[in-house]
Amino acid sequence: MSGGVQVHDLSVDLGEFHLQEISLDVAPGEYMVILGPTGGGKTVLLETLAGLHRPRQGRVLMNGKDATTTPPEERRIGFVYQDYALFPHLNVANNIAFGLTLRRGRRRRGRRRRGQRREARAVIRQQVNEIAELLSIEHLLRRNPSTLSGGEQQRVALARALIVKPRLLLLDEPLSALDPTTREDLQHELARLHRALGTTTIHVTHNFEEAVAQGDRIAILNAGRIVQVGLPDEIFRRPASEFVARFVGVRNILQGDLQPGKDGYKLLALDGIRIAVVTELTGRVRASVRPEDIFIFQELRRSSVRNTFRGRIVEIADRGTLLYVTVHLPPDLTCVITRRSLEELELTVGQEVSIGFKASAIHVF
Amino acid sequence: MKALFANRMHAIFAVLGLLLILFITWPLLRTVLASSPALLWQTVLDEEVRSSIWLTFYASLIATIIGFVLGVPLAYLLARTDFPGKRVIEGIVDLPVVVPHTAVGIALLMVFGRRTLLGQTFSLVGIKFVSAVPGIVIAMLFVSLSHLVNAAREGFEAVPARLERVARTLGASPWAAFWRIAFPLAWRSTLSGIILMWARGLSEFGAVVILAYYPRVAPVLLYERFGSFGLQYARPVATLILLICLTTFVTLRIVAGKRGSE
Numbered sequence: 001m002s003g004g005v006q007v008h009d010l011s012v013d014l015g016e017f018h019l020q021e022i023s024l025d026v027a028p029g030e031y032m033v034i035l036g037p038t039g040g041g042k043t044v045l046l047e048t049l050a051g052l053h054r055p056r057q058g059r060v061l062m063n064g065k066d067a068t069t070t071p072p073e074e075r076r077i078g079f080v081y082q083d084y085a086l087f088p089h090l091n092v093a094n095n096i097a098f099g100l101t102l103r104r105g106r107r108r109r110g111r112r113r114r115g116q117r118r119e120a121r122a123v124i125r126q127q128v129n130e131i132a133e134l135l136s137i138e139h140l141l142r143r144n145p146s147t148l149s150g151g152e153q154q155r156v157a158l159a160r161a162l163i164v165k166p167r168l169l170l171l172d173e174p175l176s177a178l179d180p181t182t183r184e185d186l187q188h189e190l191a192r193l194h195r196a197l198g199t200t201t202i203h204v205t206h207n208f209e210e211a212v213a214q215g216d217r218i219a220i221l222n223a224g225r226i227v228q229v230g231l232p233d234e235i236f237r238r239p240a241s242e243f244v245a246r247f248v249g250v251r252n253i254l255q256g257d258l259q260p261g262k263d264g265y266k267l268l269a270l271d272g273i274r275i276a277v278v279t280e281l282t283g284r285v286r287a288s289v290r291p292e293d294i295f296i297f298q299e300l301r302r303s304s305v306r307n308t309f310r311g312r313i314v315e316i317a318d319r320g321t322l323l324y325v326t327v328h329l330p331p332d333l334t335c336v337i338t339r340r341s342l343e344e345l346e347l348t349v350g351q352e353v354s355i356g357f358k359a360s361a362i363h364v365f
Numbered sequence: 366m367k368a369l370f371a372n373r374m375h376a377i378f379a380v381l382g383l384l385l386i387l388f389i390t391w392p393l394l395r396t397v398l399a400s401s402p403a404l405l406w407q408t409v410l411d412e413e414v415r416s417s418i419w420l421t422f423y424a425s426l427i428a429t430i431i432g433f434v435l436g437v438p439l440a441y442l443l444a445r446t447d448f449p450g451k452r453v454i455e456g457i458v459d460l461p462v463v464v465p466h467t468a469v470g471i472a473l474l475m476v477f478g479r480r481t482l483l484g485q486t487f488s489l490v491g492i493k494f495v496s497a498v499p500g501i502v503i504a505m506l507f508v509s510l511s512h513l514v515n516a517a518r519e520g521f522e523a524v525p526a527r528l529e530r531v532a533r534t535l536g537a538s539p540w541a542a543f544w545r546i547a548f549p550l551a552w553r554s555t556l557s558g559i560i561l562m563w564a565r566g567l568s569e570f571g572a573v574v575i576l577a578y579y580p581r582v583a584p585v586l587l588y589e590r591f592g593s594f595g596l597q598y599a600r601p602v603a604t605l606i607l608l609i610c611l612t613t614f615v616t617l618r619i620v621a622g623k624r625g626s627e
Contacts, residue, residue, distance in 0.1 A: 047530065071538075073534070073537055073538055079530070085531045089550055098532065170534075
């Protein structure tokens, strides 16, 4: 049911926003994250994919068919805005049912008997209940949107988009307006829904961690252009340009399982090592540590640093005054040092060193 | 919300405002209370007065309906789209408020008069404007349409465009998105525009009297009684018209307010 999307050489002019020569290929069922700074044209790109803006040039293909000029109502797209855009004059159930009532009206416009109409209403009600159950919002159906919390509104907006079984789900900064706890919940919820429904999804965000956590692949959008597309790892390990490197930062991304620890710490287990971290989370998680938070020592020594490991230097990348030193534990961790430190420590590739970082320097997400 | 007399400044502002409110209500109350019920009843029985009031009400209603059908789409475009010359169009919409209404009457006469192209075209289908109900209607329409267009435009401007965009992605045509999202959400503002336009039409004198002295709408009848017979004879008519207008206006405002706050 879900379809792929191909964008060829798309350019859009809209007031102060310009998209230039965008090409993007999203496979059926894929979860693509478009990552870029605020004001980079991400919303305009989504709205263009939805058919709400006409491109100056280029083509949009959906399911292999040219959809460049197809009006939005015929594209079968689910759209969720950052501010949820719930209809304030309809209650939650009617918000969710909105797309169904329209489709019914269009399919058979002729006069219908009362019995048929009642039957159609019952079908809609049942579908609303099913999708509400999927998103755990059954208890909200009679409420007005203005009485809901941000997280609840977001779930309603998702239900409203998903009930019409879209071929493509477009999410515009879906988590940005939420508080951290709710954001975490919804992040898991989005991943779960995607596993359950397999809807091709394009998710736009300026948040790097969100992109890593959610995306099968990530496309970086800056100043109206796609500057890199790739797996999360590729983007962070091999940034295609200076901008990408600076925007995503050179970071160490880890994935592992959290285990209970002592003294307020938890242990993140991966590749045979255990790293002390501070988090409320449990289970399988990702974590990052910035290169500037990792120290290199010649010898293993005692300090207030919770995490110290021995490893071998596999790469020293020269970036002018700063050098990025990658140490293989496993995993590979990259740290940044000054040229002066390099000379003082006499570091060379292949050498065995110790690295250390504080538990609080690890960001778990 | 703060209490009215929170500080000295508020108190002074309240006194100044009160003067203005008294200025509005005192003459109106004075007129309403000046005529005895018996005299009022006599005025109600006056066939000429009754038919004149009825004419005023329905001519203004027709003007408002025309204004609604043509004005709401314009209001929507002004709220939603950008085009060269938009400012000019907005200025033109406001024009009737600043033009002297007798001048409006003359201007309409120049276009809809007996010898004009439009006047003659319409007379082919039996519609004449001078000294006829259609003339009253277009005079009322001209002087009152700004109220409806502006109120509806403000209503549409307050509806986020994103709501309509989401509706489109959910399968709504532009028409469906308008009728099911934009129009209901702008309805309260539009309704207050409708009431205002209708009330403004009711009270029009200057433009109407030049285009159609006869049949006489209520303000014209009142002026005629005053000119021919003096204050004594004009007062009960004024009282009756005021009472009817005030009652209708207050009722509509209450109904509209209830609708909106539901």
